[in-house]
Amino acid sequence: MPRLLSFAVFVATWWIASLLIGDAKLPPPPIVLAATVTEAKSGALFFNLGATLARVALAFVLAMSLGSAIGYLMGRVRLADRICDPWLILLLNLPALVVIVLAYIWAGLTEAAAIAAIAVNKLPTAVVTLREGARALDASLDDMATVFAIPRWRAFRHVVLPQLAPYIAAAARSGLSLVWKIVLVAELLGRPNGVGFEIGVAFQLFDIPLLLAYSLSFAAVVLVIETLLVQPFEVRLSRWRPRAA
Amino acid sequence: MRLEVDITSKEYRNAAGERHAVISGLKFTLGTGEVGVLVGPSGCGKSTMLRIFAGLDHDYQGHVSRPPGVRIGMVFQEPRLLPWRSVEQNVRLVAPLVDEARLSALFAILELGEHRNHFPGELSLGLARRVALARAFAIEPDFLILDEPLASLDQALAARLREQIAMLVDSRSVMTLLVSHDIDDAVRLGDRVFLLSPRPTHIVAELPIPTPRGARSEAGIAAIKADIAQRMTATALESANVTMARISPREARED
Numbered sequence: 001m002p003r004l005l006s007f008a009v010f011v012a013t014w015w016i017a018s019l020l021i022g023d024a025k026l027p028p029p030p031i032v033l034a035a036t037v038t039e040a041k042s043g044a045l046f047f048n049l050g051a052t053l054a055r056v057a058l059a060f061v062l063a064m065s066l067g068s069a070i071g072y073l074m075g076r077v078r079l080a081d082r083i084c085d086p087w088l089i090l091l092l093n094l095p096a097l098v099v100i101v102l103a104y105i106w107a108g109l110t111e112a113a114a115i116a117a118i119a120v121n122k123l124p125t126a127v128v129t130l131r132e133g134a135r136a137l138d139a140s141l142d143d144m145a146t147v148f149a150i151p152r153w154r155a156f157r158h159v160v161l162p163q164l165a166p167y168i169a170a171a172a173r174s175g176l177s178l179v180w181k182i183v184l185v186a187e188l189l190g191r192p193n194g195v196g197f198e199i200g201v202a203f204q205l206f207d208i209p210l211l212l213a214y215s216l217s218f219a220a221v222v223l224v225i226e227t228l229l230v231q232p233f234e235v236r237l238s239r240w241r242p243r244a245a
Numbered sequence: 246m247r248l249e250v251d252i253t254s255k256e257y258r259n260a261a262g263e264r265h266a267v268i269s270g271l272k273f274t275l276g277t278g279e280v281g282v283l284v285g286p287s288g289c290g291k292s293t294m295l296r297i298f299a300g301l302d303h304d305y306q307g308h309v310s311r312p313p314g315v316r317i318g319m320v321f322q323e324p325r326l327l328p329w330r331s332v333e334q335n336v337r338l339v340a341p342l343v344d345e346a347r348l349s350a351l352f353a354i355l356e357l358g359e360h361r362n363h364f365p366g367e368l369s370l371g372l373a374r375r376v377a378l379a380r381a382f383a384i385e386p387d388f389l390i391l392d393e394p395l396a397s398l399d400q401a402l403a404a405r406l407r408e409q410i411a412m413l414v415d416s417r418s419v420m421t422l423l424v425s426h427d428i429d430d431a432v433r434l435g436d437r438v439f440l441l442s443p444r445p446t447h448i449v450a451e452l453p454i455p456t457p458r459g460a461r462s463e464a465g466i467a468a469i470k471a472d473i474a475q476r477m478t479a480t481a482l483e484s485a486n487v488t489m490a491r492i493s494p495r496e497a498r499e500d
Contacts, residue, residue, distance in 0.1 A: 140325055147299045147319045148339040148384065158338050162329040241366070 027209045035209035036217060044198075048214070049221060051194040052183055055111075059118035060179050064172060066119070067126025071171075072164070074127065075134020084127075091124040096182050100189055109190040121182050126171040133167030165237045173230060180222055246315065246387055248275040248298070248420055252307040254445075255293060267293050268305070269445035275437075277387075280414055280421040280458075282431040284473065285441030286481065291424040292322060294446075295392050298422060311388065318386030320394045324373040326365040332376050333361040340383035348383065354409055355379050371402050378406070382413050389414070389421040395430055407433060411458050428477075432469045434458065440473065442480050449480050 011029055018028040039045035074081040074088075100117040107113035137160060145155040187196025195218045202211035255268035267290040275281045283291055296302040297309060299319055311317075326335045336351075337343065352358045355375040365373055374394060381389060394410065395403040411434055414421050425431050431438050438452045452473065456465060 140321070140323075141327065143296075143301050144319075144321065144325045146301060147317050147390075148380075149317070150339060154338070154341075158330065159327060162327070 025208065027212065031209050032212045032216065036213040039210070039213055045213070045217060048193055048195050048198050049217060051191075052187065052196065052218070053221065055115055055118065055187070055191075055194065056176075056179050056183050059115045059122065059183065060172075060176060062115065063119040063122035063179070064126055064168075064175060067123045067171065067175075068130045068164075068168060070123075071127040071130025072134045075131040075137075081131070088124055088127055091120065092128065096121045096185060100182075100186050104190045111191075114186045114191055118179055118182050118186055122175045122178050125178060126175055129167050129171040129174070130164065133164045136167075137163050169234050169237055173234075176225075176230065180218075184218075246277045246312045246420060248312075248388065248422075249308075249310045250274070250298065252294075252297065252305055252309065254307070255290070255297065255305040257293070266445035268447070270447035271307075273439060273448065273451065275420050275422065277420055278418045280423060280434055280436045282423045282425060282435035282438045283441055284425055284428060284431045284438055284477075285446065286443050286477075287426050289441050289443050289446045291426075291441070291446075292392055295319075295390050295422070295424055299390055315387045316384055317388045317390065318381030318384050319390040320374075320377045320381045320392060322392045322396065324365070324370075324377040326373060326376055326380075328365050331362050331364055332357060332368070332379075335365065335376060336380045336383045339380055340385075343383045351379050351382055354412065371398050371406075374398065375406065375409075378410065378413075385417065386419055389419050391421065391423040393425055394423070395425070395427065403430075410434065415458065428470050428473050429466075432466050432473070433461070438469075438473065440476055440480065450476055 014026075015028050018026040023031070036045065070084065074084050099120050100114075103113040103117035103120075107116070141159050141163075142155075145159050150159070183194070184196030184199065187194035188200040191197050195214050198214045199211055202208070202214065250271060250273055252268050252271040254266060254270070256264045257267050258264055271294065273281070283294065285291055293302070297305055298311075299317055300311065326332075327338070330338060333348070336348065349358070352361065355378060357372070357375055357379060360368060360372060360376075365376065368376065378394060381391075391410070395406055398406065407430060414434075423430070423434060432454065436454060436458075438454065440449045440452070441447070442449050452469070454461075454469060
């Protein structure tokens with residue numbers, strides 16, 4: 001209910017603002033809705049949302065798995081930390097645009113280049129978070145696993161992984177928002193479809209209803225994924241914790 | 246099965262890089278079915294010793310020979326349960342092959358039956374200690390290591406738990422090493438009591454208690470306790486004198 005209320009406030013503010021500024025710059029909700037429906041009917045909306053979602057999913061999975069593995073290694077092994085740390089700092093501070101442009105130059109305007117560029121942008125934040133998690137692992141539980149001779153994989157699964165879970169969740173949460181932002185830039189610069197490409201087209205034609213139609217549909221998809229996937233996952237991970245935290 | 250311990254020295258390096266001798270001579274053997282109790286003042290490095298016996302610490306002079314492939318069950322000073330797994334899952338994690346009947350029997354002895362599905366965060370310390378005991382026994386250990394399993398529990402509970410430990414130890418042939426600063430625990434549970442000096446630790450005396458655990462009279466226990474208490478006071482005094490003599494005036498002021 002409070003969510004619905006806050007949504008209503010958003011629509012009302014938008015409508016009032018559009019009345020003040022004028023239709024040309026900020027079209028009111030019905031016009032944008034009409035543009036959305038048109039796009040949806042032609043199938044273009046779902047095709048482009050789908051293309052963007054697929055890129056997000058691939059880049060996210062790639063960056064999370066690789067980043068978690070590297071971060072865990074860096075947190076556990078001192079030598080790995082020393083070797084990888086300068087690279088990590090470089091990647092952390094490299095602007096997304098540089099990575100995307102270079103990827104397109106070196107690998108061509110291909111799907112692989114786009115996904116790799118997005119993944120490279122997200123990778124270092126996952127590494128940093130997981131490294132922190134691996135450093136914070138409880139040595140006394142490691143000792144317990146050693147004394148009781150719990151096989152490595154079982155120990156990782158039941159002793160280590162649950163301790164990393166909050167860090168993985170944090171990396172996923174911040175990483176997902178980063179990927180949502182970067183994927184559109186990558187599409188704008190070098191893909192022939194996707195939400196980013198459509199927004200670029202709308203910008204060139206100064207078609208503001210179309211621009212808003214895609215932006216808001218995209219925002220809606222992000223909200224749905226957050227509410228239906230990310231948040232329940234976080235709740236499940238922390239169910240052993242006492243309620244009041 | 247036999248545990249042979251001969252540690253000539255163990256040093257510990259603190260954050261400032263200074264070396265401190267923790268152990269200066271520890272030699273004994275322990276056979277199957279025996280309960281050895283290490284008794285000493287707090288801070289004498291008992292937990293350090295147990296870490297060495299358990300194979301967690303390899304940085305010492307001397308040698309410790311555990312039988313190859315020995316199954317170790319350990320109860321740490323703090324329970325060290327996985328907070329994200331239930332009581333039963335905690336036990337099954339270390340003992341995946343334990344059958345339901347054995348597990349139920351173990352939970353019954355330790356009065357944990359109704360807590361099977363609780364998470365460790367929901368348990369009192371006394372209960373968590375018993376889960377740690379259940380975990381150590383569930384794997385049917387050949388070598389049982391108990392680090393002050395009864396510390397900071399109230400008297401009645403400690404006594405009950407002590408009986409449960411005695412029962413479990415006698416129910417199968419296992420080498421048991423127990424560390425305690427409580428003479429009462431030592432005398433009621435041990436077959437042999439090793440008295441330890443303050444740091445750097447060595448064995449001051451080894452007292453066998455030939456009477457079986459079940460058959461010890463209160464009078465007999467009191468007599469052994471008095472003997473141990475007297476020896477420990479003597480050691481403490483002696484070591485205090487040595488320390489006094491060793492401390493230079495400057496160090497003494499800093500203290």
